[in-house]
Structures are given as C-alpha cells and as structure tokens.
Amino acid sequence: xxxxxxxxxxxxxxxxxxxxxxxxxxxxxxxxxxxxxxxxxxxxxxxxxxxxxxxxxxxxxxxxxxxxxxxxxxxxxxxxxxxxxxxxxxxxxxxxxxxxxxxxxxxxxxxxxxxxxxxxxxxxxxxxxxxxxxxxxxxxxxxxxxxxxxxxxxxxxxxxxxxxxxxxxxxxxxxxxxxxxxxxxxxxxxxxxxxxxxxxxxxxxxxxxxxxxxxxxxxxxxxxxxxxxxxxxxxxxxxxxxxxxxxxxxxxxxxxxxxxxxxxxxxxxxxxxxxxxxxxxxxxxxxx
Amino acid sequence: xxxxxxxxxxxxxxxxxxxxxxxxxxxxxxxxxxxxxxxxxxxxxxxxxxxxxxxxxxxxxxxxxxxxxxxxxxxxxxxxxxxxxxxxxxxxxxxxxxxxxxxxxxxxxxxxxxxxxxxxxxxxxxxxxxxxxxxxxxxxxxxxxxxxxxxxxxxxxxxxxxxxxxxxxxxxxxxxxxxxxxxxxxxxxxxxxxxxxxxxxxxxxxxxxxxxxxxxxxxxxxxxxxxxxxxxxxxxxxxxxxxxxxxxxxxx
Numbered sequence: 227x228x229x230x231x232x233x234x235x236x237x238x239x240x241x242x243x244x245x246x247x248x249x250x251x252x253x254x255x256x257x258x259x260x261x262x263x264x265x266x267x268x269x270x271x272x273x274x275x276x277x278x279x280x281x282x283x284x285x286x287x288x289x290x291x292x293x294x295x296x297x298x299x300x301x302x303x304x305x306x307x308x309x310x311x312x313x314x315x316x317x318x319x320x321x322x323x324x325x326x327x328x329x330x331x332x333x334x335x336x337x338x339x340x341x342x343x344x345x346x347x348x349x350x351x352x353x354x355x356x357x358x359x360x361x362x363x364x365x366x367x368x369x370x371x372x373x374x375x376x377x378x379x380x381x382x383x384x385x386x387x388x389x390x391x392x393x394x395x396x397x398x399x400x401x402x403x404x405x406x407x408x409x410x411x412x413x414x415x416x417x418x419x420x421x422x423x424x425x426x427x428x429x430x431x432x433x434x435x436x437x438x439x440x441x442x443x444x445x446x447x448x449x450x451x452x453x454x455x456x457x458x459x460x461x462x463x464x465x466x467x468x469x470x471x472x473x474x475x476x477x478x479x480x481x482x483x484x485x486x487x488x489x490x491x492x493x494x495x496x497x498x499x500x501x502x503x504x505x506x507x508x509x510x511x512x513x514x
Numbered sequence: 515x516x517x518x519x520x521x522x523x524x525x526x527x528x529x530x531x532x533x534x535x536x537x538x539x540x541x542x543x544x545x546x547x548x549x550x551x552x553x554x555x556x557x558x559x560x561x562x563x564x565x566x567x568x569x570x571x572x573x574x575x576x577x578x579x580x581x582x583x584x585x586x587x588x589x590x591x592x593x594x595x596x597x598x599x600x601x602x603x604x605x606x607x608x609x610x611x612x613x614x615x616x617x618x619x620x621x622x623x624x625x626x627x628x629x630x631x632x633x634x635x636x637x638x639x640x641x642x643x644x645x646x647x648x649x650x651x652x653x654x655x656x657x658x659x660x661x662x663x664x665x666x667x668x669x670x671x672x673x674x675x676x677x678x679x680x681x682x683x684x685x686x687x688x689x690x691x692x693x694x695x696x697x698x699x700x701x702x703x704x705x706x707x708x709x710x711x712x713x714x715x716x717x718x719x720x721x722x723x724x725x726x727x728x729x730x731x732x733x734x735x736x737x738x739x740x741x742x743x744x745x746x747x748x749x750x751x752x753x754x755x756x757x758x759x760x761x762x763x764x765x766x
Contacts, residue, residue, distance in 0.1 A: 376615075381616070383575050383607075386575060387607040388602070390630050
C-alpha cells in the first residue's frame with residue numbers, strides 16, 4: 227500500500243490515529259516500516275523458494291530415469307576441468323604457508339614442527355575453505371550463467387515441452403556432481419599443498435621428501451581428516467544448489483544472466499563461510 | 515494461401531474462457547477457440563497482447579488463472595506431471611528464439627527429444643529419422659554444426675526439425691518468421707505448409723506477420739484486449755471494415 231494522504235497514515239499508524247493527524251516525520255517512519263516489512267516478506271518468500279527447490283532436488287534424485295550420462299559429463303566438467311586451477315592454488319597455498327611460518331618457528335626453535343603444522347592447517351581448514359571459495363567462483367558462477375542463459379533463451383522451456391524434466395536433467399546432475407567432485411578436489415589440493423610445502427621448506431633448508439611427509443602425517447589424525455571431508459561435501463552441495471537455484475530462477479533479459487552468475491558467487495561464498503563456522507563448532511563440541 | 519485440407523471438424527484443442535494475468539496485468543481475459551484436426555490456425559494480434567501466453571497455456575508451461583484448456587479432450591490444468599509429459603509428446607513447440615541447446619551439435623539437438631520420446635528406436639532408426647527431418651528442412655549438411663555456426667533462418671529450420679522429429683500431432687509455432695528477411699520468412703512459411711501436409715499435423719501459428727498468416731492459415735483469429743476480436747477465413751479479414759483489422763492488414 228502506498229501512503230499518499232494523511233488518511234492513509236491514520237489507517238496504518240495507531241499513534242497517529244489517537245492524535246488525529248500525521249506529520250511528515252511519521253509518514254517517513256511508516257514508509258520505512260513498510261519497506262522493512264516488504265524486505266522481510268521477500269526474504270521469507272525467497273527462503274521458502276530455496277527450501278522447495280532443495281526438496282525438489284532430493285525428490286528428483288531418487289526418482290527413476292536418473293540421467294547418468296549427463297551426471298558423468300558434469301563430473302568431468304566440474305572435476306577434471308578444474309584440475310589446473312586447483313593444482314596451482316593448492317601448491318601455492320602450501321608453499322606460501324611454509325615460507326610465512328618458517329621464520330616464526332625458527333625463532334622458537336620449532337622448525338621440525340613445520341611439516342605437521344602445515345599439513346594440519348591445510349587438511350583441517352585452509353584446503354577445504356580456500357578451494358571451496360575458488361569453486362564457488364568457478365563452478366557456482368558457471369552454473370548460474372549457464373542455466374540463466376538457458377532460461378533466458380527458452381532452452382529450459384524447450385526441454386520441458388520435449389518431455390524431459392529439466393530439474394532432473396540440469397539441476398540434479400549438477401548438484402550431485404558438485405557434491406561429489408568438490409571434496410575430491412579439496413583432497414587433491416591438500417596433497418598438492420603438502421607437496422608445495424615441501425618445496426617451500428627446501429628453499430631455505432634441506433629436507434628429504436620422505437622425512438617431510440613422514441613428519442607431516444605423524445601429526446595428522448583421523449579426526450583431522452574426517453570432519454574436513456564431511457564439511458567438504460556440504461560445501462559442494464551448497465555451491466551446486468546455489469549456482470543452480472540462481473540460474474534456474476533467473477529473470478528475463480540478458481542482464482539477468484549476469485545477475486544470476488554474480489549472486490551465485492556471492493551467496494555461495496558466504497554460505498561456505500557460514501557452513502564452515504557451523505562445522506567447526508560441531509567438530510569442537512564432538513571432539514572436546 | 516494454404517490449400518491444406520482440414521481432415522474433419524473434430525477439435526483437437528478446445529479453449530474456453532481462458533484467463534491469465536501476471537500480477538495486476540491482465541493479459542488474457544476471456545479467450546475461447548477451437549483448433550480442428552488437420553487445420554492451420556493463425557492467431558494474429560499486436561505485440562504483447564498475449565499470443566505467446568496463449569500457446570504456453572496450451573502446452574502447460576503456464577497455468578491459466580481461469581477457464582479450461584482441453585487438448586485431445588483432456589484438461590491440461592487437471593493433468594498430473596506424468597500425464598502432462600505424455601500429452602507433450604504429441605505436441606511440437608517451435609520457440610520464437612529457436613531455443614536450440616547451445617552446448618550440443620545439431621545432431622545432438624535432434625537426438626535429445628528423439629531418444630527420450632521414441633525409446634524403442636534403434637540407433638539405425640534414430641540416424642535415419644534425423645537424416646529424414648534434416649532433408650525435409652533442407653539442411654542435411656548441418657549435422658555436426660553447433661547452433662552458434664548457424665544463421666537465424668537455419669536455426670529456425672533446425673528448431674523446426676527438432677520439433678517434427680518426434681512426429682507430433684499438434685504443432686505450435688511461436689512467431690516463426692519474426693526477425694527473418696522476407697525470402698527466409700517465405701521459406702519458413704512453405705515449410706509450415708509442408709509439415710501440415712506431410713505429417714498431417716494440426717497447427718496454431720502465432721504471428722503478427724500477415725504474409726505468413728496469408729500463406730499458411732486455413733483460418734485466422736485476431737486477439738485484442740485479452741479477447742478474441744474476430745475469427746474467420748482470410749477473405750473475412752481482408753473484406754473487414756473493422757478499423758483495427760484494416761490497420762493491421764494495411765500496415766503489413
């Protein structure tokens with residue numbers, strides 16, 4: 227409802243009703259209240275849409291006629307085609323972490339702790355979060371843009387009228403592929419990170435490959451790896467769902483494609499950080 | 515003018531009092547029409563009048579706010595998702611933009627609906643069918659091209675091939691000649707008539723191109739302000755003194 231007259235105000239604002247008149251200030255306040263209400267309504271509507279979207283994904287995943295061929299194609303696209311980027315990121319992550327930490331550890335005479343510290347940091351936190359954020363940028367935006375442009379050019383409608391369920395063909399395959407491939411990419415990046423760390427340790431020191439790796443893995447426990455792997459699956463699912471949701475629900479016009487891709491990256495990155503925070507809390511409670 | 519014969523007076527699509535709004539914008543207010551078996555029905559009207567909305571309601575891409583849409587005597591609004599899928603197998607929809615799948619070659623675009631709808635086809639039958647429809651649209655050599663390598667007219671032809679590859683009984687054409695030069699428009703109009711004759715289809719052709727309507731239609735309906743403004747054969751429209759129809763035909 228738009229507030230045009232003081233009568234409109236009186237209907238809405240009980241304080242004004244008592245006083246019998248509305249001031250410019252009170253009109254501004256009520257307009258602000260209405261804007262907040264609208265924002266809250268939109269947020270709740272969006273939230274309901276996302277929940278319904280996730281329910282549809284789960285339902286379609288277990289329905290017959292699973293699109294195996296498209297699923298494997300997506301695994302290839304998400305997993306194999308991300309390898310160069312993930313390899314470089316993983317190796318540099320380990321290298322930089324080692325070069326930055328070494329002087330501090332040398333000061334404390336704890337340079338022998340370097341392999342273990344880097345390995346634990348990479349496996350528990352840095353590997354999963356940084357690779358998930360990279361994937362949110364590469365894979366999330368890719369999904370948002372691809373599905374968004376398919377929506378704008380009526381390709382999703384064309385799929386629907388040719389008796390193909392676009393949710394099953396486009397969304398379920400992408401979400402499952404992301405959920406499966408991103409944890410594998412994270413583990414791969416962790417391994418390359420440790421390799422990069424060994425290279426970093428050899429810039430100013432001399433440590434053998436076998437010694438470095440045995441030192442590194444002697445500090446890594448089962449409970450370092452398992453929570454990290456579990457949260458990686460959630461990162462993958464979040465990136466897949468957000469990318470597909472933003473693309474699938476893109477508006478009309480080419481501008482919507484850019485908006486879908488951009489908002490997919492922003493929201494997926496934010497959710498990765500939030501999921502990480504929750505995962506750390508839960509792990510901390512369970513372990514301690 | 516189209517000399518195709520209406521097979522009989524049995525309606526394959528029957529729409530009664532169709533209503534559709536988007537928010538507060540009323541698009542279709544009270545549309546009723548019938549499509550008879552074997553005929554080409556052209557739906558004319560200004561841009562934004564709701565012509566595309568009408569055929570999207572027929573195929574279940576949009577749900578009407580009121581009225582009934584019967585396709586082969588089944589109400590589209592009352593069908594389950596599976597039933598709607600079965601019904602769509604009998605309908606071909608040519609999108610305004612062509613809607614070819616960008617990431618697939620022409621061959622893969624044609625295989626996509628074929629493998630899903632004609633599940634009992636062997637590899638040989640699939641190849642033969644693809645070859646047949648590509649020859650019918652005059653693009654037999656485009657098999658391994660990507661959609662981005664095709665011109666606007668070629669995209670429309672391939673899109674038409676993808677639609678007829680599953681032998682639909684009803685064809686819905688959404689502005690098939692929009693954005694094409696007059697020569698290519700005429701070629702597409704000829705193809706629409708060829709499809710009617712060869713595949714014995716009943717068609718609704720959404721257009722604001724009078725030449726296309728003249729050439730392809732057995733019957734014409736004009737929409738205006740959310741309702742059917744006039745219905746008849748081409749001569750009824752050409753002889754009409756109605757200012758809207760006159761201006762439409764004269765300007766075209």
